[in-house]
Amino acid sequence: MKIGQLARKTGKTVRALHLYEEMGLLSPERSDGGFRLYGSDELARVYWISKLQDMGFKLGQIRGLLEAVESSASAPGAMHGVRELFQSKLRDTREQIQKLLQLERDIAESLSYLEACRSCGEPSTKACVECGDDRHGGLPEPKLVSGIHLNRGSGEANTTNSNEELTTP
Incomplete structure (x- = not known):
């Protein structure tokens, strides 16, 4: 799908999707004509970003989280950090509730x-x-x-x- 279609499906603006790409949060494929092309992985990533923003994360923090996962030596190590972060957010959310x-x-x-x-x-x-x-x-x-x-x-x-x-x- 093209960027406009992704924007409509996710409720994000085209400008926001461009920002996500600039920050390295999205990496769309390019058509022969240079159009950005997005698939189900990018759609899932945009929904994931939205959920993390709902949790209070800033885009820079989300980028840092992705960088930490990518630089981890092992999958369990990468997920350990994510799990700890989510546990902390869950505690904070329960306190707020x-x-x-x-x-x-x-x-x-x-x-x-x-x-x-x-x-x-x-x-x-x-x-x-x-x-x-x-x-x-x-x-x-x-x-x-x-x-x-x-x-x-x-x-x-x-x-x-x-x-x-x-x-x-």
Whole structure:
């Protein structure tokens, strides 16, 4: 297939495929007329590159991985390095999933808590600082909500130097 066909099949741009070739990630055959010709191996390579990019690899890292595999003295040695790299990425991915699952729980908990705010008839947001747990069905105030309130005990929001508070980590 020609480069345009490969681009359509993989969802990559022709420019990206040219870049892959320049970086040594793809090595297409050439027709008698000089056209790049791609087969199933190149198609698989482009899908592989896409998956590695989804994993967070940069093109330079992918090239380095290929160079390490090609320069390895044995197939098991080459695959050992790839296996270690993938194991590390799998650990990182699982950690990220756990963080996202906790974030999902925090958001859902906050939304449940905030449902009571829809029926609140208070004329001022100052009442939010003094809101009782009875309105929220005894649910404790979630962390994503409690961070909204400043000087909770005093009944007033802290209005001094609010820009500093927003930019301070």
